[in-house]
Amino acid sequence: MLDVCRVLKSAVAPKPGELTPLITPWGEQLDRAHPLPEHPRPTLVRDRWASLNGPWEYAFATLDHAERDRTLTAREATETVRTARMPHAFDGTITVPFSPEAPLSGVGRVLSPRELLWYRRSFEMPALSSHERLIVHFEAVDWICALFVNGRLAATHQGGYLPFSLDITPFLAGADTDIELALCVYDPSDAGTQPRGKQRLESNGIWYTPQSGIWQSVWYEVVPDAYVASLTLDGAADGTLRIDALICDPDARLDDDSQLVVSVSDHTGTAVARGILALVRTDRTHDAWEVHGNILVERPHLWRPDDPYLYDVRAALIPKADEAPVDSASSYCGLRSVEIRRDREGIPRFFLNGEPLFLKGVLDQGYWPDGLMTAPSDAALVHDIEQLKDAGFNMLRKHIKVEVARWYYHCDRIGMLVWQDAVSGGSSYSPWYSSRRPTLFSASWGAFRDDTPRHRRALAADDEEYRTEWRETCTGMVNLLAGHPSIVTWVLFNEGWGQFDANKAAEQVHQLDPSRPIDAVSGWYDQHCGDYLSHHNYFRPLTVGRDRHALQGYAADRGCRAFVISEFGGWTQRIEGHAATASSYGYGNFGAVDAWREAVHQTLAQAEALAPRGLAGYVYTQLSDVEGELNGILTYDRRVNKLLG
Numbered sequence: 001m002l003d004v005c006r007v008l009k010s011a012v013a014p015k016p017g018e019l020t021p022l023i024t025p026w027g028e029q030l031d032r033a034h035p036l037p038e039h040p041r042p043t044l045v046r047d048r049w050a051s052l053n054g055p056w057e058y059a060f061a062t063l064d065h066a067e068r069d070r071t072l073t074a075r076e077a078t079e080t081v082r083t084a085r086m087p088h089a090f091d092g093t094i095t096v097p098f099s100p101e102a103p104l105s106g107v108g109r110v111l112s113p114r115e116l117l118w119y120r121r122s123f124e125m126p127a128l129s130s131h132e133r134l135i136v137h138f139e140a141v142d143w144i145c146a147l148f149v150n151g152r153l154a155a156t157h158q159g160g161y162l163p164f165s166l167d168i169t170p171f172l173a174g175a176d177t178d179i180e181l182a183l184c185v186y187d188p189s190d191a192g193t194q195p196r197g198k199q200r201l202e203s204n205g206i207w208y209t210p211q212s213g214i215w216q217s218v219w220y221e222v223v224p225d226a227y228v229a230s231l232t233l234d235g236a237a238d239g240t241l242r243i244d245a246l247i248c249d250p251d252a253r254l255d256d257d258s259q260l261v262v263s264v265s266d267h268t269g270t271a272v273a274r275g276i277l278a279l280v281r282t283d284r285t286h287d288a289w290e291v292h293g294n295i296l297v298e299r300p301h302l303w304r305p306d307d308p309y310l311y312d313v314r315a316a317l318i319p320k321a322d323e324a325p326v327d328s329a330s331s332y333c334g335l336r337s338v339e340i341r342r343d344r345e346g347i348p349r350f351f352l353n354g355e356p357l358f359l360k361g362v363l364d365q366g367y368w369p370d371g372l373m374t375a376p377s378d379a380a381l382v383h384d385i386e387q388l389k390d391a392g393f394n395m396l397r398k399h400i401k402v403e404v405a406r407w408y409y410h411c412d413r414i415g416m417l418v419w420q421d422a423v424s425g426g427s428s429y430s431p432w433y434s435s436r437r438p439t440l441f442s443a444s445w446g447a448f449r450d451d452t453p454r455h456r457r458a459l460a461a462d463d464e465e466y467r468t469e470w471r472e473t474c475t476g477m478v479n480l481l482a483g484h485p486s487i488v489t490w491v492l493f494n495e496g497w498g499q500f501d502a503n504k505a506a507e508q509v510h511q512l513d514p515s516r517p518i519d520a521v522s523g524w525y526d527q528h529c530g531d532y533l534s535h536h537n538y539f540r541p542l543t544v545g546r547d548r549h550a551l552q553g554y555a556a557d558r559g560c561r562a563f564v565i566s567e568f569g570g571w572t573q574r575i576e577g578h579a580a581t582a583s584s585y586g587y588g589n590f591g592a593v594d595a596w597r598e599a600v601h602q603t604l605a606q607a608e609a610l611a612p613r614g615l616a617g618y619v620y621t622q623l624s625d626v627e628g629e630l631n632g633i634l635t636y637d638r639r640v641n642k643l644l645g
Contacts, residue, residue, distance in 0.1 A: 019209075019369075019580045019627060022637040026377035027104055027370035032095045035104075038378045040139050040217040042409040043483055044231045045330045048126070049221035052136075052181075053097055056121040056214075057090040058107065063114050071113055071188045074144060074465055078156050080116070081146035081184040087118055094119070096218055099142070099211035102372040110201070111212035113188035119214060120182045125175060131225045133169040133250070134179075139216030139404065141185060143194055148182040150175055159469065160187070160196065161402040161423050162476045163216070165229070167250065187212035193466035195425035195473050195498075197400040198365060205585050208365075208627050211372045216404050226253040227327040228260070228315055229288075232483040234515060235311075237337035237353045239273075239300035244482075245291040247279060247317065252287065253326065254279060259318045260291045261325075264311050264333070266301070272311070273297045302353050303334030303485045305394045308415030310334050310485075334412060334485030340517045340531040340562045340616075347614050348547075348560040350517070352417075352488070358608070359617025361395035361419065362388050362633065363567060366403055367626045369580055369636045373401065381407045383638060384623060385416050391633065391643055397566070397619045400424050400494060402477050411486035419519065419566075419619070420481060421491040422474045426460035426498025433458045434496050438524040439539060445524035450499045459525070461500035470498065474505065478512045490516055491566075495523035495536065502527040522566045532616075536567040538587045542606050544614040562616035565607060570621040570631040571599050573642055578635035579625065586631030587621075593642055600633075600643065 031037075035053050039045055061084070072080060098105035100117065111117050128134060138147075142160030146153060149171035157164045172179065189210040190200045200207035226249045234242040243262055247254065256279070264273040275295030282288045301309045310332045316325035336353050343349045349356040364384070368375055375381050381404070388396060395417035398407075402423060411418050438444055449455050456462045474492065481487055490509055493499040499521065506520040506529045520530030533547040547561050572586030573596035590596040600620075607618045624632035633643055 020582075021103065022369035022578070022580055023103070024368060024370055024376050024380060024638050026375075026380040027368075030104060030376055032106070035095060036097060036217055036378065038406060040137070040219055041405050043233075043331050043405065044228065046221055046223065046328075049219060050123075050126070052121070052123060052218040052220060054095065055093045056096045056119045058092065058094040058100065059087040059090040059118040060109070060111065061087055061116045061118060063116065071191045072186065074158055074194070074469070077144040077186040078146075078158065081144055081186050082153055082156050084116055084146070084184045086120070086148070086182055086184075090118070090120065096214050097139070097216050098371055098374050099213050099215045101209055101211045102370065102374060104370045104374075104376060110210060111185075111187055111189075113191040113201075117185040117187070117213045118182065119185070120180065122178045122180045123220075125172065125177055125179050126220075126222055128169070128222065132222050133167050133225055133227075134172065134220060135165055135223055136168050136181065136218070136220045137163060137165045138214065138218050139163045140402075141183070141214050142212055143185070143187040143192070143196075145183055145185045145213075148184070150180050151182075159473055159476070160194065161473060162480060167248070183214070185213045190428070193425055193427050193463040195423040195466075195470055197423050198367075203627060206629060208367055209372060215372075215374050224327045225251045226317060226319065228317055228329055231315055231329070231331055232479070233313055233331060233333035234482050235297075235300075235303075235333045235335035235485065236515065237300065237302055237335060239297040239335060241273065241295050241297060241333055241335070243275070243277060243291060243293050243295065245315070246282070247289040247291065248287065249289060250287045254289060254319055257320050258289070259321065261316045261318055262295060263314045263316075264295070264297055265314075266311060267309075269312075297335060300335040303336040304352060305389075305415040305417060308334070308413055310413060332412070333483065336485050338488040338516055340560065342560055348562040348616065350488075350562055350616050357394070358611050359395050359417070359564065360393045360608075361397050361417075361617060361619040362393050363399050363619050363622040364396040365399050365622060365624070365626050366401045366407075367624075375404070375407075378406055380638065382410050382414070384634070385410055385414050387634060387641060388623060389414060389416055391641075393620075395419060395488075395617070395619075396623070397421065397491065402480070408481060408484045408486060412484055416486055418484070418487045419489040419491055420477070420487050421494060421522075422470070422477060424494055424497040425470060426466050427463060429460050429497055430458060434460075438496070442540070445535070446526045446528070448525045450496075450525060450527060451501050451503070456500050459496045459499045461498045466498065467500055471505070471508070474509065475512060478509055482513050488516060489519055489532075491519040491522050492530070493521050496525045499525060503529045506530045519564070519566060531561055532566070533561050533563045534566040535564075537565050538568060538570055538621075542568065542610060544610050563614055564616050565618045567619055567621050568607065569600065569603050571596055571603065572631045574630045575635050575640050575642065578637050578640050579630055580636055581628040581630075583628060584630045585628045597643060
């Protein structure tokens with residue numbers, strides 16, 4: 001039965017007003033000259049690199065009159081940033097990689113949809129031989145940007161959650177000792193339709209402060225004139241290591257006899273596998289090669305949460321047999337299998353390495369009071385993972401956000417399973433279709449198509465430009481993260497936000513990555529596809545849903561779908577001195593933390609009691625408080641674990 005009182009209490013989120021400043025322990029210790037100094041890409045590491053995080057100049061610039069009255073399309077925005085004139089004077093200094101909206105940036109100002117955001121900094125040119133090149137990496141910039149090198153337009157990029165890199169060597173001719181980078185950014189936040197996750201210009205309730213511009217690390221590395229640009233190592237439980245790599249060869253140094261040699265070692269340094277893989281010309285550009293192949297690790301030591309075993313990997317690019325490598329980089333891999341299949345009683349379960357595993361998950365928004373979507377330090381990322389693992393959870397659902405690469409690395413080495421969400425977007429969400437209708441009428445959850453023009457409009461997915469970028473971002477996310485053993489499920493759509501064509505999307509992701517299950521629709525508006533029947537349940541007694549469509553459509557390929565409660569709980573408890581707002585938003589309030597703690601434990605126990613009846617796992621809401629949403633296990637500033645006191 002629907003808990004009407006609880007529904008009414010959560011129906012209207014109070015306006016948070018001005019947020020109370022909070023700072024994490026790591027934010028207090030931040031070195032603004034050298035923030036986040038760790039290597040940003042643990043899956044492909046070379047020795048010659050340097051961080052460009054730290055002080056940059058910044059400026060806000062108002063759009064021209066003709067562009068101020070509406071939100072720009074992606075094409076218009078790209079043309080605007082690439083032709084914009086750099087300001088004659090800058091407003092001050094910003095600490096990169098924190099966005100200007102984040103307190104740790106030193107700016108504390110929201111970028112308007114009617115403005116551009118400029119960055120500029122110079123750095124000393126590293127020594128380059130005639131056979132070396134300089135690559136600049138931006139791990140994430142929200143949303144459309146243009147990069148200028150020494151005053152010349154070098155590249156444009158669209159997409160707020162995926163990294164991009166540029167070989168800036170051609171722009172260094174005539175440079176003295178310094179290189180100047182300038183970046184122009186346009187980001188309309190939720191005034192546009194692009195994938196943006198939980199960001200909203202008017203934050204309240206489950207929608208949080210937006211952020212713009214650079215929000216992940218910027219760095220450079222010196223590479224040879226033929227080099228490994230990307231490397232994905234996806235290991236299976238039978239010891240098969242799938243290798244996919246992209247090789248850049250701008251000076252045409254390689255030919256059909258060139259090879260990529262991949263060596264795998266255990267924790268003692270003993271070699272356990274070696275493969276020599278051929279290069280194949282890519283059809284994307286004339287100066288790139290691809291590598292696709294498998295090698296076998298005999299007697300594999302499997303990765304699992306209680307034993308997150310990782311192998312060391314070395315990849316060497318050989319121009320011709322018996323020649324010295326022109327490039328060499330280090331990485332790592334884990335070997336394990338994940339699937340959905342029936343257990344001995346015929347119940348669909350999540351299986352890890354051939355054994356059923358009950359998923360005990362927590363929703364992880366990845367927001368911080370001082371850094372917003374940017375964690376204040378590497379240690380802060382580790383803290384969240386370890387706190388939840390110590391509390392008995394084995395999975396984090398990274399919610400509507402592609403996290404920094406080091407977060408996945410820490411999940412790999414610590415042993416935390418990850419459900420990875422695609423980033424939602426679309427036009428303004430209808431409260432009726434995204435919340436009220438499914439809350440009041442659970443019968444609608446499996447009876448609302450997402451592939452008709454009328455229903456696409458209802459689900460805020462009627463903009464073709466948005467749908468195209470969502471597909472591209474989802475594909476980029478899967479390709480980027482496929483090598484992490486901790487990631488065990490892709491989650492495509494959440495609560496109807498910008499949902500469209502879930503059947504097609506699930507099939508496309510399955511083709512990209514057949515090794516992982518897919519939660520195609522989390523919450524409601526199930527399209528009878530993917531590997532899970534995935535419900536959100538905040539207002540009704542917890543029950544096990546029955547999948548009447550397990551043998552229809554995409555699910556027929558697997559034969560069954562496991563039932564999961566992919567969000568529930570959300571009990572609210574405000575901790576004085578550690579809350580960003582005076583008001584509380586969540587699903588239920590308690591007068592004392594002891595009562596809250598008892599309710600949380602009781603709710604978790606009720607969920608686990610459903611395992612024999614067919615529940616394959618759950619996701620409790622949530623890891624931490626976020627702004628006015630005070631239903632976290634940890635406080636927003638991460639100083640109090642409410643479960644421990």
